[in-house]
Amino acid sequence: MEPKNDEGRLRKTLFCNYDRDNRPILRDGPITIRFKMIIKGFTFSDTDSKLVVSTWLAMTWTDDHLKWNPNDYNKLTSITQSSQTIWQPDLAMYNSDVASATEESCKDANCVISSTGSVSCIPPCSHTAKCMPNYNRWPFDEQNCTLHIGTWVNSGDEVDFNVSRTVLTEQDLSSQDMQWRLIGATYTRNPGNFSDTQQTYPSLKFTFLMERHSGSHSATIFIPAFALVLLNLITLWVDSEHNHRFILLALSLLSHFLYMQHLFWIVPHNGDTVPDILFGEYFHLNVSLQKFGTQLDTNDDDINLVESQPNDKPNNKKVTQGVWRTLGNIIDRVLFATLSIFYICMMARLLPEDFLDAKNPKSVVVVGY
Template sequence: MSRSGLFSVLLFILDVIYNDVIASSSCNDVESKSTMMQLKRHLLCEYDSEVRPVQNNNNMTRVTFRMIPHFLRYNNEEEFIELHAWIAMRWHDSHLTWNPEQYDNIQSIPVSGSQIWFPDILIHNERIGESLLGYSQAKCWVRKEGTVQSLMPAKYITYCFADNTWWPYNTMNCTIQIGSWSHSGDEIELVPLQNMSLQLNSKDVEWDLLKMYVTKWEGRYKYNLGSTAKMLSYHFILRRHWGIIRIAYISPTIVLMVITLTALWLEPKSFERMMIANLSFICHLLCLHDVHWEVPKSGSNVPKLIIFYESSFAIASFTLILTSILRHLQELTTEPPTWISVGTTSILRSRIGQILLVSILDPAVTAKIEIDADDNTDLVQSSNKKSPWRYVIVLVGWFAFLSVLLTYIILLSTCFPTYYTVIP
């Protein structure tokens, strides 16, 4: 090697040594004017933020975690929850300890989260790339014994599990799983604080927050099969607000039921009955079309309100068809078959038949029923001068009305949702 080359190498070595000496001397410069700056340089001079702050690598870092919800919103179209919260954490850093007597009795110092080791506590069931955690915005306070406290804002976005049994008064369990992203459960232990408050500064106008609670979850660690991952699951139980929903989806069911029963109550030959039966059929179609677009497409269980609408639509269709058939029978002049006449006569002569039909039977027929109770004469054919099918139509109308009324009572008791049906 030539002299010039050897000289260049020597200059490079001397420059490196000089920079290291200057940097080390300035890092722990005791001549600084500020005691706080001296303490920070003393603590952070050779501090490595990538190394977990324990003396023994087998020791576990205990991180106390607290979530303070601030704003909660549910997106109906994409069916996810957006939570804005404050995240408070506390842990012990064995590398950040000092004697206050040597530093003007300083008990604590503020540091940035990017300057020290910070637990990477993240959401594990998020919408990829949408949840934010402000590590760079985290403000930490370090005490003399090495206790570190941090406070930072966070936004979590995740999907919810909906129970649509009593929709629209349905509930949702929105769960946010929190845990370390790169450390196993043997390295970091999360300890939750249970005092979560329901008092949010902002609430969704459509959903009510019923309660919040936290549970622990443990599973296999994603990077090492020999370790376990320990996470916290924060559960937010939401229930749809009752005000607008009651007017939009619950009240029409009562109106449709009344319209259908009114159609069955009227005389089959009346124009009003046919008009109301058609109106009921059309209103059922419109309501089913509207509910189809509003009912959630995901979640477990079919909403019982859909079963109610479907059954009520079938009843409205039956009412319309029955009305058309009875109006056609009203125009017939031929005598009904013998088995129909005999059955109708038996019902008319029974006590129940007299109670139900007393308002439509004329006095002559009523007297004949009482006198000829044991006679097998065909009452329907002998007494009806207007239409031989008149009493058959009346009996069918009564049976239809009572059957539909009973069906609606069963539907109301089993499928009709109320605000108090859902118990959180």
């Protein structure tokens, strides 16, 4: 039956003999896809090192089979058509964590077709990629992850990419776990040259640089660490003859073991890098063990099982003990000053420069080359 309106007649004319498997070009050469990624949110998992990015993939190309004269259809210049019924580039993510990444990450969407043959589609997509984590600066680490997107079958002689430069603001980004912030993004066009074939398979690499922002880590990691540092310094300041020092040393040793157990459960266990904070805590534990062993030695009273001879000089023995006590106190003060400087330098090394600064929104420019 003949459609009753202009849009129906146009759809019958365009799609009566339309084949979505045919390339939408009437001449030789590649189809240029104008590509733009609009990031709506992202998450990064420490457990399995996966980056999940929610995007809108804005794609525009020209389909020579979908052109018409608006005067023939009552000045109708554009229509909306489902993406399932028209040709689309077979995009896939090469570094996906699933076996088949084709047509699984993006949902179907309605596309706008203009009378010039221009087709614009913005499907919502969710990309999942494996990353190589680096936890040296944990819990203030930065992670670098890449999404490698390209065509699955079409070569560079059939499909080519032209990426638009994008500016993202922090208000437009929403991390579902509220733990990471995007601080940089770049894209690279890979020409896709392979030695075993003359054909090229161009692709796009979107690289995201994220930094961790978690208030819970600051509260549960650095506040106890700061308390342990103060406990070590106070222990050095207490006179070695007092029993309070032995109690403080035992408390410090027990606290360090509990803190190491706490770090074991929260530190990421994947990746080849070891967080620097673990080396610092290992040093703290060794210092506590050495001080604890020294205190045990000083508390052992020397018992003389040989009767004193008349020529023994107890006054000289007391003088010697006093000299050693004075020397021990001097060593404690020197260690107190040395460890204080060392702790300050170590804290400055572990904490980022803007740790106490206000987190002001900033723009993230996606730069490509």
